[in-house]
Amino acid sequence: MASGDGRRGHQDLVPLAALISREMKNEKMEKPTLKYGCAAQSKKGEDYFLIKTDCLRVPGNPSSAFSVFAVFDGHNGNAAAIYTRENLLGHVIGAIPRGLGREDWLQVLPRALVAGFVKTDKEFQRRGETSGTTATFVIVDGWTVTVACVGDSRCILDTQGGAVSNLTVDHRLEDNVEERERVTASGGEVGRLSIFGGAEIGPLRCWPGGLCLSRSIGDMDVGEFIVPVPHVKQVKLSNVGGRLIIASDGIWDALSSEAAARTCHGLPAELAARQVVKEALRTRGLKDDTTCIVVDIIPPDSSSSLPTSPPPKKQNKLRALLLRIKSRNSSSKLSKKLSAVAVVEELFEEGSAMLAERLGTDDTAAQSTSGLFMCAVCQVDLAPSEGISVHAGSIFSMSLKPWQGPFLCGDCRNKKDAMEGKRPSGVKVA
Structure with missing residues (x-):
């Protein structure tokens, strides 16, 4: 583009290689660091998880890396959970056109997630196995987090300042009125289990099949109104970052979203995941498989935000006291500044079960x-x-x-x- 006086000097020109190098450097500097941990306790052996941090949008280009974290909670056997863990990512990536830039790639990702979930369900059902699974599937690309889910595993976001938000929707018939209405409108029946004498017990279920969930992958022995179409939410974090907690219902049956976030505040990701599982077991006992993944999305310069070098060995007590006071005040100001800018921007959210809409x-x-x-x-x-x-x-x-x-x-x-x-x-x- 020309300058204001209609002229542009040769000294303003930058070689293409230098521009590419600069862009790659900026992208690298701006990307957050990911720290993660996982913990689990098994009772039925039907929980599975996926952690893959070396995915590439552009083959051979490390600067296009993104990460995937997922939890699959199987029921009526583990076949659906295993199959989904092994195939869902490939089906999602296969539904994204090649050659897209990062922004376009992120924009088409929600639609690709829908296609990938439905394809995974369709192909698993061809195997003739009757098991099913929930799926909470999280893609982290820079500061952008995209979450797709069916079932009642959950992903929450804990941001600087203690604000906790759900990035998923629970597809439990007992709790989700919209899903109950959708299932009955599609030909299913919703009711509790009847026992001898006509008494009804337990949570609301869908018949035929008796499943408590309205969405899952697999479950070929129930009505097809139990759909694999996921709720998808995409958010962009501020450069303060945040913490994701992804877990199966063995955690959420024992802890609220806020309690899970609170119980591991201040702990690094690996210890945080263990603490969440430990607290769930302390609260409820091992009544179900419990799996928890904690992902910390950390600003690249966070390690240098506070002084890390030790003070000189020889210094008078007054100087040492003044330095401690100054450091404490700086930390307090930094914390307030970070809390003030910890804004999460919602880019996309859709939960319709209708493919034409999705x-x-x-x-x-x-x-x-x-x-x-x-x-x-x-x-x-x-x-x-x-x-x-x-x-x-x-x-x-x-x-x-x-x-x-x-x-x-x-x-x-x-x-x-x-x-x-x-x-x-x-x-x-x-």
């Missing part, structure tokens, strides 16, 4: 390198005549365009219809 409207959606269209969920190639718009069937709504993408293959379209109660569960439509 996958959006896209004129150019999903073209593969072969020139064919791709299914927005399972990423298989489609000829133009094979793809079915995710909006098809809503032709009477002028706000939707059923001729536009994203498109689904016939199999994924059938799954979408079943999840929305548009055909009986388990019936395969030719």
Whole structure:
């Protein structure tokens, strides 16, 4: 761009290599440091977790690194939890177009998470196993945290100053009125377990199947209105950072979000995870598998914010006292300053179970390198005549365009219809 007088001197030009180097240096300096720890106690052997800190948005480029932390709480066996741990990340990454810059990558991530969850569920159900799992899946890229969840495992954020917020929504029929209404509208029945004499006991469950959750991965023996479509929330932390606590319901049945954060204040991440598990067991005992991951997102210069070098050995007592007072005042001022700027910016949040709402409207959606269209969920190639718009069937709504993408293959379209109660569960439509 030209300068104010319409001229630009050669001395202002910067070599491209220098610009790239500068950008990489700035990105590195601005990125927070991650410290994490995990602790668990097993009763049924159905809790699993994933920690992967060497993921790359751009293959071969370390400056594009992001991290994944996840907890999977299985039920009716551990097969679904194991399968989800091994495949969900790959399915999410496979749903993101290649060649995107970081900002575009983060913008399409919520939609890719929806596709990845649904694909994982669809492929696991093909195995014919009846187990299911919750999934709380957290991606940390710089200061941006994106969380997708089904079930009742939970992720909370504890920021500077003690503000604790939930980044997930519990999909328990007992507690979630909206989910109860969605399940019954889709053809399921919600009620308690009936015993001899007609008495009802226990939490609300969905029938057929008797599951207490309204969303999960797997569970092929229950109605397809138990959906794998995740609630997704994306936030951007201030450069003060924060602490994430990701845990299965063995923790949250014993501790509130605030209590879990409070019980490990001041502890490093590894000790914090152990302390949360210890406190949950002290409160409730080992009645369920308990798994906790603590992730600290730390400003890169935090270690230099307070003096670390020891004072000289020889100094008079008055000078030493004055130095301590000055250091204490500086720490107090720094703490107040950090608390004042610990603002979390919400970038995205959506919890609808409807794929048409979650996958959006896209004129150019999903073209593969072969020139064919791709299914927005399972990423298989489609000829133009094979793809079915995710909006098809809503032709009477002028706000939707059923001729536009994203498109689904016939199999994924059938799954979408079943999840929305548009055909009986388990019936395969030719």
